[in-house]
Amino acid sequence: MAFAGKFQLESQENFEPFMKAIGLPDDLIAKGKDLKSITEIEQNGDDFKVTVTTGTKVLVNAFTVGQEAELETLTGEKVKSVVHxxxxxxxxxxxxxxxxxxxxxxxxxxxxxxxxxxxxxxSKRVT
Known part of the structure; x- marks a missing residue:
């Protein structure tokens, strides 16, 4: 099944408590809680590029399934991990x-x- 497409956030649960728990500042939590982020997924076999745009913040992660990649977390930190x-x-x-x-x-x-x-x-597919 292809993940490729553009998806708009429809609903979310536990946004504020989760963001507080990972250390996001209150001002960013307040700004982000009502924004409808857009997630764009490009897929070519096992290669993925995921772009999440929330207001002015753009988070881009590219990875190959099963191989170690450097991924950016919600707090902007870069960590190495493997996507399955x-x-x-x-x-x-x-x-x-x-x-x-x-x-x-x-x-x-x-x-x-x-x-x-x-x-x-x-999130629901928009394209």
């Missing part, structure tokens, strides 16, 4: 945060877990 693909799920562990992105039809659900805190983002 299991059916319709991309999963990666970044500094104690487990990230699972699942494609179902025209919906992408991104679930970030830190301990027992779960932040869920649901």
């Amino acid at each position: 693909l299991n059916g319709t799920k991309l999963s990666v562990s970044l500094k104690g945060i487990e990230s699972v992105t699942e494609l179902s039809g025209d919906t992408i659900t991104n679930t970030l877990t830190l301990g027992d805190l779960v932040y869920k983002r649901i």
